[in-house]
Amino acid sequence: MTSEKAELQLKELQNLLNKYNYEYHVLDNPTIPDAEYDKLMKQLTDLEKAYPELITPDSPSQRVGGAALSAFEKVTHETPMLSLGNAFSEADIRDFDRRIRQAIGDKFTYICELKIDGLAVSLSYEEGLFIKGSTRGDGEIGEDITANLRTIRSIPLRLNEPYTFEVRGEAYMPKRSFLQLNKMRAEKEEMLFANPRNAAAGSLRQLDPRIAASRNLDIFLYGMGNYGTTGVATHSAGLNLLEDLGLKVNKERKKCATVEEVMNYIEKWTVERPELDYEIDGIVIKVDSLDQQDELGATARTPRWAIAYKFPAEEVVTKLTSIELS
């Protein structure tokens, strides 16, 4: 086979595999059986072995990097990663709502999102290519965990459009994966993870990306470092854009015109939370308009335009059979 023909066949295989990967991991709606996917992946890796010069960083074969790192590099975020103030009651939420009204009047809409209980991360894309991923760290400087984030199948290695920006999200471990992981560790008499959040954080802090690759991690994206470059006017439009670009955004988000609607949304998910396949520790309430977010601004580390309602802590029954370490 000529090198040109090989390149054509490689491109076709890469596009097919990226599409199937997106359907399976982002849409949760695979259209081919796993065996078929594995066969195509084998064809790709065989072809790349024969023509290594044709391997590209966004090839589906390039998810699990090579050797383990000796340490994580530091990364300075282009746009600082803010953290959220907390609300613990309806009164706290009404106080938040009152402060907003005092500052910008009554003409605004909220958007509510499930608060995924994982590890906050930032993904940097350049011309559509995933080039760097990092932890929040202190909000300004985080750790470079690119190799580990590349192993998360729902993170596209290339976007549908050549955007250059930072996107923020929560990497998490699905409940099922957490239970399987702890079951396996218990059988090997290893220390157990106390909860999916710790398991996700522990997995992403591994220096060897093969360990992260084995942990079935996932991610929901929930914001951009700087919406300015995209031209959207609201956070909700920003999330829809992220979805259109092939990124995974939680579909339970909802616009709420009044604080009553916010309370209904909180009530709904307080009840339905156990049925989710991932843990949430609250609800994030944001003013949707980006201009109004700018008008409200932020304190040193937390936005005035958003708050996290935290679910009441559940009493944790410590199992006497297994020593759980955080």
Ligand SMILES: NC(=O)c1cnc(OC2CCCC2)nc1N
């Ligand atoms: N854990 C979450 O699901 C989550 C966390 N944070 C945010 O937004 C913050 C980010 C910076 C200001 C608002 N949204 C979320 N959905």
